[in-house]
Amino acid sequence: MMDYETLRLVWWALLGVLLIGFAVLDGYDLGTAALLPYVGRTEMERRVAINSIGPFWEGNQVWFITGGGATFAAWPALYAASFSGFYLAMFLVLATLILRPVGFKFRSKIDDARWRAFWDWCLFAGGIVPALVFGVAFGNLFQGVPFSFDDTLRLQSDITLPGLLNPFALLVGLVSLAMTVLHGAAWLNYKTRGPVQVRARAAMPWLAGLFAVLFVLAGFWLAQKSGYRIEGVQPHDGPSNPLLKQVARAPWQLSWLAPGVALAFAALGVALRARPLAAFLCTALTIIATIAAAGLTLFPFLLPSSTVPDASLTVWDASSSKLTLAVMLGVTALLLPIIVAYTAWVYRVLRGPVSEDSLKTDSHSY
Numbered sequence: 398m399m400d401y402e403t404l405r406l407v408w409w410a411l412l413g414v415l416l417i418g419f420a421v422l423d424g425y426d427l428g429t430a431a432l433l434p435y436v437g438r439t440e441m442e443r444r445v446a447i448n449s450i451g452p453f454w455e456g457n458q459v460w461f462i463t464g465g466g467a468t469f470a471a472w473p474a475l476y477a478a479s480f481s482g483f484y485l486a487m488f489l490v491l492a493t494l495i496l497r498p499v500g501f502k503f504r505s506k507i508d509d510a511r512w513r514a515f516w517d518w519c520l521f522a523g524g525i526v527p528a529l530v531f532g533v534a535f536g537n538l539f540q541g542v543p544f545s546f547d548d549t550l551r552l553q554s555d556i557t558l559p560g561l562l563n564p565f566a567l568l569v570g571l572v573s574l575a576m577t578v579l580h581g582a583a584w585l586n587y588k589t590r591g592p593v594q595v596r597a598r599a600a601m602p603w604l605a606g607l608f609a610v611l612f613v614l615a616g617f618w619l620a621q622k623s624g625y626r627i628e629g630v631q632p633h634d635g636p637s638n639p640l641l642k643q644v645a646r647a648p649w650q651l652s653w654l655a656p657g658v659a660l661a662f663a664a665l666g667v668a669l670r671a672r673p674l675a676a677f678l679c680t681a682l683t684i685i686a687t688i689a690a691a692g693l694t695l696f697p698f699l700l701p702s703s704t705v706p707d708a709s710l711t712v713w714d715a716s717s718s719k720l721t722l723a724v725m726l727g728v729t730a731l732l733l734p735i736i737v738a739y740t741a742w743v744y745r746v747l748r749g750p751v752s753e754d755s756l757k758t759d760s761h762s763y
Contacts, residue, residue: 402633402713404722408471409699409712411729413692415467419460420531420688421580421681426450426457428581430497430524431574433517436585436596440510441753443517447501449588449751454497456743470725474639474715475699478544482556486530493526524581525574532573535691536566539619539649541703546640555704565622568615575608576663576684583666583680587673590752598670605667609660612687616656619694624649625701631713639714644706655690659683 399407429450437443469476480487496519504516540563543555582604585597626647635641666679695701697712716722 399723399726400634401719401722404719404726405633405712405716407726408467408716408722409696412464412467412472413688415460415464417685417688419457419464420577420684422460423454423457424528424577424580424684425584425677426454426581427524427528428578429584430520430581431528431578432581432585432597432600433521433524435600436593437517438592440513441756442591442593443513444756445589445591445593445751445753446585447504447520448756449585449593451501452747453743454501456740458494467725471717471722472699472710472715473717474550474637475710477552478554478700478710481552482542482544482554483534483561485558486534486561490527490530493523496520496523524577528574528577529570532570533561533566535573536569536615537561537563538691538695538698538700539569539624540565540622541625541701541706541709543704544700544702545705545708548640550638550640565615565618568611568618572608572611572615572687575604575611576687579604579608579663579666580677580680580684583670583673583677586670587677588751590750594673601670601676602667605663608663608683612656612660619649622649623647625698625706625709627697627711631697631711633713635713637714637716637718639708639710642707642711642714644701644709646706649694655686655693659686659690662686 429446433443433446437446465476465480468479500516500520500523504513504520506512543560545553547553579601582597582601586594586601589597623646625644628643628645631642660683662679662682666676666683669675669679699710699712699715701709717725
C-alpha cells in the first residue's frame, strides 16, 4: 500500500485529470453550442453543428459527474465547502446544462421556425453559462472565499453569488469562455464540412487572440494580488484537520512556463487550422496547459479561505482516510482504462465528418 502522502498526491493529480477530461471533452460541445448562432445561418447549417456533437455530448458530461463523485469520496471537506458555498453558482450551471438534452430532443418536435429558434438559444445559453461560471469559480480560488470551521469542524460559510461575481473572477470566467469557444471552433473545423466549417475556421484566429489577451491580462492581475502560503512545515501524512496549520498571505509563486505553453499551443492551433485534427489537438493541449498552470500555482491549496486563512483546505488536510483513498485508487485503476478504451472505441465508430449531404441521407438525425 502507498503511504498517505503519496496517496494524497495521486488523488490530487486524479482530480486534475478529471477536470481536464471534462474541460477537453465537454469543452468542445459547450463551445459548439456557444457558436451556434454564428456558424448556423440556416436550419440545415444549425443541424450540421448540432449533429457534430449529438452522439458525444452526453458521454462527455459524465466526466463532470465523475469529478463531483470523486471529490465527495476523496476530498469530503472540499466537497462540503465548495458545493454548499457555491450552491447558487452550481445551480445556475446545472439549470443551463439541463437545457441541453431538452433542447436537443425538443427542437425537432414541432416544425416551426420560432419553436426551433427558442431551443437553439437555450442550447446557446447551455454553452455560454457553464464555461463562464467554471472560470469564475477558478478565479475565486486564487482570491480565496469566505468560509471557516468551528472547533468541531462544522463549516461556517459566508459565500454569496454576488460576492463570487467580482471583477477578477469575471475576467477569469471570460478566459475560460474564450478558451472553450476556441476549442469548439476547432471541433467544428474538424468535424463538419461546408459553410459551418468555413465560418468556424475563420473565427479561430479571432478567438485565439481574444484568449491570449484575456489570459495575459488575468496573469498580470493575479501577480499583483496576494496569495496564500503555509507557515512552517505542514505534515504531509497528518490527520485531515485544516485547523492544525498556520497560513499567511503572500504573493502567489507564479510559473510562466505553463501559461507560455498554453499560448503557444493556441497559436499553433490557429496556424494548423488547415489541418483540422492537428488544430483540434492543439486547442485541447491549450486547455490542458491552462488548467495545469492553475493547479500548480494553487498547490498545495485546494480552497483557500479569505476570512480565516488557517482554515484553508490543502492537499494535506482535506482528504479522506488512507484506507479510503487506497480502495478508491484500486477501483479507479481497474475501471478507468475500461472507460478510456470504450470512449476511444465510440469516437472511432462515429468518426467522419458531418455535412448537409450526410443529413439529407439520414433525415432522422437531430
